[in-house]
Amino acid sequence: MYSSVDHTAISELTQTLQKLSLREKPNPLLVQPKMAVQSLKGQTPIRQVQLTSFKGLNDNFLPDRIKLHITEAEVSKHIVDLQMNVTFSEDFDKDIGFVLYDNDQFFQSKSFKPSLDTKRRVISANLQENSGIDQVQFAVTPSADSTMSLNDFACVFWSYDKQDWITDGCTKNKSPSGHVVCSCKKLKNANFAILMAFDINYQYSEALHWISITGCALSVVGLSVTALYQIITRKSRGGTPTLLVVNICLSMTVFYLLFIFGINNPVQHVNGTKMSGENIVPESDHHKYSDQGPCTAFTALLQYFLLLTFTWNTLYGINVFLLFKNSVSGTPPWFPQVAMAVGWGLPAVIVGISLGSTYRVEEPLGYRQEEFCWLASLDHKQKFNIKKPMFWGFVLPLLLMLISNTAILLHFSYKICRTNPNLNKSRKTSLTKKMMSSFSLAVMLGLSWVTGYILMITQEKNLKFILSLVFCLLNTTQGVQIFILFALRPFLNSNPAILNSLRAPEIGLHKKTFFLWKNKIPESNDSYKSTDDDSP
Incomplete structure (x- = not known):
């Protein structure tokens, strides 16, 4: 001045x-x-x-x-x-x-x-x-x-x-x-x-593609069934794992529903001159619309429940780490109470700071975007701005959680795979189970979102397109993956009769025995016997 x-x-x-x-x-x-x-x-x-x-x-x-x-x-x-x-x-x-x-x-x-x-x-x-x-x-x-x-x-x-x-x-x-x-x-x-x-000149987002809607809908069903299965079978696992998985399923289900029904902005401002008859000095060269419709509310709820999901993901990883660290005594008795306070409270604090510092009724775009109901991230030149709440209200907290979850996954994989067994049949089965355990933990920790960060820094168009498809498929079907790994698979393992009924019938083949001689004389001792047995 x-x-x-x-x-x-x-x-x-x-x-x-x-x-x-x-x-x-x-x-x-x-x-x-x-x-x-x-x-x-x-x-x-x-x-x-x-x-x-x-x-x-x-x-x-x-x-x-x-x-x-x-x-x-x-x-x-x-x-x-x-x-x-x-x-x-x-x-x-x-x-x-x-x-x-x-x-x-x-x-x-x-x-x-x-x-x-x-x-x-x-x-x-x-x-x-x-x-x-x-x-x-x-x-x-x-x-x-x-x-x-x-x-x-x-x-x-x-x-x-x-x-x-x-x-x-x-x-x-x-x-x-x-x-x-x-x-x-x-x-x-x-x-x-x-x-x-x-x-x-805003480019409003189009309606969700049927792939996204289908993936999210299947995830909602899968997460609901998983939460119900976890509650019914909670006695076999203990209270803490059930508490964590059910909260993950609950927060992720609400997020998918909000995403399907609330991501598109229902109030769209059609561009064009709207000249008033009065000759009044404007406040700025950027015309600002006051807040209209439910878009800001959906943005805040989407931010909260997505951060809530990742907070519970991280708490699940911390629980796994504590189980490995205290293999005898298990998870500390204070952990469930702390998890409830942090799981539901930390995302609320972040959303509260984001809203309080950036949102104004007369200027809602300080907090959210106009094109769709999500956090503001770009300036008027469509360039990413670290001062916007998208960075410090979502990207940064999520990055810290993903780094923590990745470290927990690496620690878990190292602990269960640090032995170096011979490659015999029994060990191969054990190794397969270990790999499945690591994959299940990666799904529960939400590490598929790492592809989103790779997508942000990628400039090559073909790779960017491929990563976009991978990111969309992995994250819209994350609920389905959790259902398969944490409900369907345990249920089938605990009911072998169902697994046996699903297997194909065994077919025994005829046995054939034949001899090979090095010389033409059958009485020669240099012979090899082979038995062809195709039965399992």
């Missing part, structure tokens, strides 16, 4: 530039990349003068693209950067000067606070004393890229008394050619500008 001394110095500078535009030097045009001064010497009486600055290949002022004409023409229909028409109430034969500013750095407003990288040209029209202006009409082409569209604008001029933009005596309009047009009455020696507010 500028101090009062800075404001005074800048005001004096802009007023000096106004006087410079009325200089009596023979050179009527001075152009710098970010500023231009143009003057017209009064010779013959005129009723209107027009200043035009055409767009060039670069974004600077160029001498051959700034034109000053004595004309009765209206605002140009060609692609121009800015244009000003000054109309006089009577014949005018005195000097007139213009100052073109590339931006509004010399005019720091207290009421208008820009947040986007948009440009606001300022035009100063200056006349000699005792010279009347009937009307000043000026137009500016909106300076925004394809990611933004104009929402509204205000026609203003700079008040040196208030040190701010004001709208007194100015009206606004929008031409069919796309220009925003302003008209101001009886103003001279003023700095004019058009303050624009833009919408971000």
Whole structure:
């Protein structure tokens, strides 16, 4: 912010530039990349003068693209950067000067606070004393890229008394050619500008693909059955493992349901100019919509239950680690109470901090996205921003949990596989069971989400597409995997009769015995006997 001394110095500078535009030097045009001064010497009486600055290949002022004409023409229909028409109430034969500013750095407003990288040209029209202006009409082409569209604008001029933009005596309009047009009455020696507010051109997400819906629906069924099976058979495992698995199933089930029914934003803001009739200075160059619909609530619930799931995943891993560490005494008696407090409380704290520090009713996009109901992560240029809650409210906590879970899995795998047995039949069966145990733990710890982090840092398109498919399939069917590993498989193992009934019937084949002799004499002792027995 500028101090009062800075404001005074800048005001004096802009007023000096106004006087410079009325200089009596023979050179009527001075152009710098970010500023231009143009003057017209009064010779013959005129009723209107027009200043035009055409767009060039670069974004600077160029001498051959700034034109000053004595004309009765209206605002140009060609692609121009800015244009000003000054109309006089009577014949005018005195000097007139213009100052073109590339931006509004010399005019720091207290009421208008820009947040986007948009440009606001300022035009100063200056006349000699005792010279009347009937009307000043000026137009500016909106300076925004394809990611933004104009929402509204205000026609203003700079008040040196208030040190701010004001709208007194100015009206606004929008031409069919796309220009925003302003008209101001009886103003001279003023700095004019058009303050624009833009919408971000959001690309709203499409409906969920049937693969995602099917995977999530199957996971909901699988998790419900798993939770029920764990409760029914809890006596055979003890209280702590059942508590952890049931909470994982519960949190993951709610997350899948929220994802299916709440990920898409039901309130979509259609882009396009929504110009109001009132000429009011906007608060910012980024038009902000107040919160509407249930999208913010769904975002908070999705964040909570997904963090809740991974918190319980981590607690399950900690329980496994404690069982290995205390193989005799088992899990400490205090662990279930601590697990309940941490499992349900830690995600609530993270969500509370995220909401409290970023969410405002008038600006919900500080917390969530507009395209779909999830945490905000990108700036207006669609670049990832670590200041957004997506990073510190989800990505960072989840990364810490995944690192912890990966370390627990490696420790578990090392403990159960550290022996080096000979590769006989019995050992192969044991090794298969050990590998299945490690895989089951990896599924329960949610380590498939590691593919999401790999996906974030991958730039190669084909690999990114493959990883997207893998990530989608693994995570939408995680509930199905848990059902198979923690309900169906234990149930079949505890009921061998069912397994036997599912096996294919055994078929015994005929035995054949034959002899081979090295010599043609059958009585030779150098013979080999083979028995072909295909029966299991």
